[in-house]
Structures are given as structure tokens and as C-alpha cells.
Amino acid sequence: MRIRHFLTDLDLSPAELDQVLTLAATMKADPYAIKPLAGPQTAAVFFDKTSTRTRFSFAAGISALGGSPLVVNPGESQLGHKETIADTARVLDRMVSLIIWRTYAQSGLKEMAAYSSVPVINALSDDYHPCQLLADLLTVREQLGTTQGRSLAYLGDAANNMANSYLLAGVNAGMDVRIAGPQDYLPEPRIVEAARARAAQTGGSVLITSDPAEALRGAEVVATDTWISMGQEQEKEARLQLFGEYRVDAAAMAQAAPGAVVLHCLPAYRGVEISAEVLDGPQSVVWDEAENRLHAQKALMAWLLVESGLADAETERLVRAGTR
Numbered sequence: 001m002r003i004r005h006f007l008t009d010l011d012l013s014p015a016e017l018d019q020v021l022t023l024a025a026t027m028k029a030d031p032y033a034i035k036p037l038a039g040p041q042t043a044a045v046f047f048d049k050t051s052t053r054t055r056f057s058f059a060a061g062i063s064a065l066g067g068s069p070l071v072v073n074p075g076e077s078q079l080g081h082k083e084t085i086a087d088t089a090r091v092l093d094r095m096v097s098l099i100i101w102r103t104y105a106q107s108g109l110k111e112m113a114a115y116s117s118v119p120v121i122n123a124l125s126d127d128y129h130p131c132q133l134l135a136d137l138l139t140v141r142e143q144l145g146t147t148q149g150r151s152l153a154y155l156g157d158a159a160n161n162m163a164n165s166y167l168l169a170g171v172n173a174g175m176d177v178r179i180a181g182p183q184d185y186l187p188e189p190r191i192v193e194a195a196r197a198r199a200a201q202t203g204g205s206v207l208i209t210s211d212p213a214e215a216l217r218g219a220e221v222v223a224t225d226t227w228i229s230m231g232q233e234q235e236k237e238a239r240l241q242l243f244g245e246y247r248v249d250a251a252a253m254a255q256a257a258p259g260a261v262v263l264h265c266l267p268a269y270r271g272v273e274i275s276a277e278v279l280d281g282p283q284s285v286v287w288d289e290a291e292n293r294l295h296a297q298k299a300l301m302a303w304l305l306v307e308s309g310l311a312d313a314e315t316e317r318l319v320r321a322g323t324r
């Protein structure tokens with residue numbers, strides 16, 4: 001059986017994404033019923049960058065699945081500096097049941113997956129944040145009932161990991177995705193092409209623009225992210241000047257659909273990419289979104305283990321029932 005990894009948003013087919021999101025809702029309603037990591041089996045969670053939500057949601061989620069998380073902070077292992085990624089994978093997969101990794105280059109995750117006989121999960125890279133999008137899509141389902149045909153506008157740094165993931169995961173879920181940012185900060189053509197190809201299968205659509213009003217017009221979901229991602233701190237002053245037109249504030253929300261919901265992966269910088277009024281206001285669902293990291297990732301981990309042939313029969317039965 002092929003080992004299933006989750007390195008980009010498109011690693012799940014549209015039908016598989018639907019299964020994982022349905023399972024997430026099932027597991028949210030009954031959090032301790034499915035225990036693929038009973039033993040306890042260990043799951044490795046590596047961080048090359050800092051984290052709050054990802055760290056706690058994976059640690060809590062692995063425990064709730066019956067397992068034991070081993071969280072490795074930046075610089076604490078040999079990974080990537082004293083030992084190759086491939087050699088790390090060859091050792092780890094004899095000891096752990098899952099490898100979860102927040103890192104810089106996407107190529108590192110690909111190398112880890114190529115050498116690992118257990119599922120590898122991208123916990124954020126420079127290119128994508130696919131686990132965040134599982135939580136965001138679960139939140140959209142909770143708020144709007146469905147993702148199919150719903151419109152989502154993302155404003156701000158449209159060349160970062162979150163913009164790429166909104167684009168890819170959004171169309172994978174059948175959404176009408178509009179991405180707005182300055183001319184030199186838009187998604188790369190290869191990402192846009194991949195999104196358009198997937199949209200053609202799902203009925204979703206793609207709009208890339210530098211006009212925030214065009215993206216916002218009637219949008220049912222409005223999303224943003226920090227203008228200064230991890231690793232870009234030295235560009236802070238320039239970036240603060242660049243993105244001002246793309247702030248999510250009351251004026252922006254007035255252009256979206258009445259009652260539109262607001263997403264932000266957090267951490268948020270009030271008064272920078274989003275006003276405090278909007279982040280802390282009635283349209284914001286960011287705290288549900290943050291909680292949903294836990295439920296979505298538990299579902300993802302259980303689903304990957306089952307699909308990789310690494311779960312016991314009872315887990316497989318419960319997971320299959322939970323995806324329907």
C-alpha cells in the first residue's frame with residue numbers, strides 16, 4: 001500500500017478533502033472515540049520555525065488519538081545540519097508513526113517523504129500551510145454549511161504560504177477564490193496554473209488581482225495573514241509600506257457580502273493587516289478557526305494512517321464510518 005503524505009493542499013483529491021473534513025466534524029463531536037495511535041505510539045513534531053497553534057494542536061491531537069507527541073524545537077536535533085533529511089527519515093520511521101514538520105524549503109519535506117515509510121505532514125513551509133486550510137475549510141463549512149460555490153477573498157501578501165494554500169485548498173473545495181495583493185506579491189504562475197486545473201475539476205474559480213475591491217465584491221469569506229512571514233523580519237519596514245491598501249478593516253468589510261465571515265490563521269497584528277475592530281468584531285470566526293486546527297489535524301492523521309495501511313481494523317472501521 002502507498003504511504004500517503006500531506007505536503008501540499010493538492011495532495012488530497014477533492015473527494016478525499018471532503019472525507020477529511022467530514023471526519024473532522026465527526027471527531028469534533030466525539031473527540032476520544034478514534035485511537036489510531038494507541039500504544040501509545042509516538043509522533044515526531046519538528047519545528048524549524050516558532051509556533052503556538054501548530055505545536056499545541058498537534059501535541060493535543062496526538063495525545064487524543066492515543067499517542068505520544070515528541071516535539072522537537074528549532075536546533076534541538078541533528079536534522080538538516082549534522083545529518084541529511086533522508087538519513088533522519090530512515091531512522092525515524094523505525095520509531096515513530098507520523099512525522100510532522102514545520103520548515104522553510106518545500107524540497108526538505110519532499111525529501112523526508114521520499115525516504116519515510118510513515119506519513120509526513122507539512123506543518124507550514126515557505127510555500128504552503130495546508131493544515132491551516134483544513135481548519136479554515138472546516139470553519140467555512142460550520143459557518144456557511146458548505147464550501148462549494150462559496151466566495152473567498154484573501155487580501156495582503158499574496159505571494160506567501162497562506163495565499164498559496166487559500167488558492168489551492170479553496171478551489172479543491174469548490175470555492176470561488178479571489179486573491180488580491182500588490183503586483184509583485186501575487187502567487188507564482190505555477191501555483192495559479194495548478195489552482196486553475198483543480199478548479200476545472202471541482203467547479204471552483206480563480207481570480208488574481210491587485211484591486212482589493214474586485215476581490216472583495218460580495219465575498220462571503222474574507223481572509224488575511226501577516227504581511228511579514230517568519231523569515232522575512234528584515235523586510236519589515238518595506239513590507240509595512242507595501243500592503244496598506246490591502247488591510248482588512250471596516251471599509252473593506254463593507255464591500256464584502258453582508259454577514260461575511262473573517263478568517264485569520266493567527267498570530268494577528270491588530271492595526272496592521274487587520275483592524276482590531278474587525279478581528280475582535282462579530283464577523284470574526286478566528287477563535288473557532290484556531291480550535292479547528294485540533295479537530296482537522298486529528299482527522300488528517302487518522303485518515304492518513306488508514307489510507308497508508310498503518311491503522312488497526314477497528315480504527316479503519318471508525319474512520320470510514322466517520323467520513324460519511
Ligand code: CP
Nearest residue numbers: 051052053054265266
Ligand atoms: N496559524 C499558525 O500556524 O499558528 P502558529 O504559528 O502559532 O502555529
Ligand code: NVA
Nearest residue numbers: 160162229230265266
Ligand atoms: N505566513 C505566516 C503564517 C504564520 C502561521 C508565516 O509563514 O509566518
